[in-house]
Amino acid sequence: MSLSRLCAFAGVSISGYYVWKRRLPSRRQLDDMIILAHIRNQFVLSREPYGSPRMHVELNEEGIRAGRPRTARLMRQNGLKARQKTRFKRTTDSNHGEPVAPNLLDQDFTCDGPDQKWGVDISYIWTVEGWLYLAIVVDLYSSRIIGWEARDRMKKDLAICALKKAIAIRQPKPGLIQHSDRRSQYASPLARIGRGSRSRVDRAYGSHSRTRRRPTGSRRHTYRHGQ
16 A cells, blocks of 8 residues: 555645654653563563553562553553463362272371371472473471372372382381372272282371361471482
């Protein structure tokens, strides 16, 4: 399309177009360019979850003076929209037909020594290749991860492999309590690895929400890897 037709379509004269083209950007336009550069930088670093209110706070913390309306306008004009968080990926399936052991632990996470009480759980990690499922076994006395297994699918043998590794490394004595939620991976008969093994592992199943709130007593938020 020719310039004359473009100007006619926009409702401006050709001479007016050339005047606008030669005109230097105003101070406000220059400020907008600087602010926009910082917005784009934060947008990339934060992996695009920030909306204009949060972005406004981030800019102020960096010493960039920009009001919320201005921040919102620049983001809107440049198509910078907050990426919606993906739906929480459910890993606990307590609605199953497997037998559920009694809650032997009963929220008592205290231990006098190692290998008295173990906590087990399955989590998930997003990678560029998809979801990675991680099963861990934690000694509640030391808060150390003593067994783990990672897979790209959450099958029942994921939990079994992590438990077998922990038993092989620690060789616990009879009477050990293993605490988990009621997910099917731990309620499966295959997970009753105490049968036929050198160490009897007694399972204690609590609710998912209660275990999340207090997973390891006074050390509940600190896991360390090791023996």
